[in-house]
Amino acid sequence: MPLVHDLKLTAMRVLEKAPDAIGSVSSVRTAEPVIIPTFDDGPTPGRTPEVLRALADHDATATFFVLMTSVRANRGLLEEVVAAGHEIGLHGMDHRHLPTLSRAEAREMLTRGKAELEDALGMPVLWFRPPHGDQSVETWRLIREAGMTSVIWSGTSHDWNPEATQDQRVEKATANLERGTILLFHDGHAGPADLGDPVPEPVLDRYELLDRVLRVAEERGLQATSLSRALERGTAVTRPHFNLHPRHLATAIRRR
Numbered sequence: 001m002p003l004v005h006d007l008k009l010t011a012m013r014v015l016e017k018a019p020d021a022i023g024s025v026s027s028v029r030t031a032e033p034v035i036i037p038t039f040d041d042g043p044t045p046g047r048t049p050e051v052l053r054a055l056a057d058h059d060a061t062a063t064f065f066v067l068m069t070s071v072r073a074n075r076g077l078l079e080e081v082v083a084a085g086h087e088i089g090l091h092g093m094d095h096r097h098l099p100t101l102s103r104a105e106a107r108e109m110l111t112r113g114k115a116e117l118e119d120a121l122g123m124p125v126l127w128f129r130p131p132h133g134d135q136s137v138e139t140w141r142l143i144r145e146a147g148m149t150s151v152i153w154s155g156t157s158h159d160w161n162p163e164a165t166q167d168q169r170v171e172k173a174t175a176n177l178e179r180g181t182i183l184l185f186h187d188g189h190a191g192p193a194d195l196g197d198p199v200p201e202p203v204l205d206r207y208e209l210l211d212r213v214l215r216v217a218e219e220r221g222l223q224a225t226s227l228s229r230a231l232e233r234g235t236a237v238t239r240p241h242f243n244l245h246p247r248h249l250a251t252a253i254r255r256r
């Protein structure tokens with residue numbers, strides 16, 4: 001399977017070039033006219049296929065941060081994502097807030113999640129996106145120790161926000177779109193089975209949202225690609241990203 005081999009070589013090159021700064025990758029500094037769409041919480045039926053269709057219609061690739069709870073339930077969909085030329089990163093064994101776990105539990109989440117995903121893919125997993133974007137210095141270090149780099153974003157589509165209209169989502173996603181922007185989307189919704197917070201899933205047309213955002217990008221001469229592809233000719237911009245929702249702060253402190 002030449003595609004998998006190709007992706008593996010790319011992954012190894014990026015790993016060699018990975019910066020050691022204390023920070024999470026938030027965008028890519030590049031002379032290439034590219035943006036990097038990223039999709040969290042999948043793969044899931046209904047949502048992932050719509051996203052794949054929009055990406056294919058724009059001849060675009062992207063990076064998917066998968067949950068092992070979703071992967072186990074939808075192994076065929078993971079294969080479809082890979083076969084379409086997209087890159088896979090890890091979002092977690094499940095959707096718990098890492099800083100609320102004990103050090104041992106958090107390490108287990110990262111190392112077992114990475115091993116299980118690499119087993120399913122047959123290639124290295126380089127990138128980790130913290131669930132909820134929640135990260136402490138300790139969990140950032142554990143991500144590094146597990147052999148992954150933490151990746152956040154520099155733009156969001158607000159597809160997680162039930163209050164936003166589709167027009168507002170397109171506007172927010174494209175307002176500051178520029179070379180190297182890492183854009184946050186979702187192709188899943190972390191529910192009780194993923195140990196996610198009980199938040200309602202917005203009702204939205206994911207194909208339409210992505211199609212509109214990619215049209216705007218193309219009008220600006222920007223093409224969508226995966227993070228590793230963008231880094232072949234660019235460098236990672238990292239910034240400190242240490243964040244925990246106040247609701248979970250007390251738990252995190254108690255567990256230390």
Ligand SMILES: [Zn+2]
Pocket residue numbers: 040041091095131132190
């Ligand atoms: Zn998530």
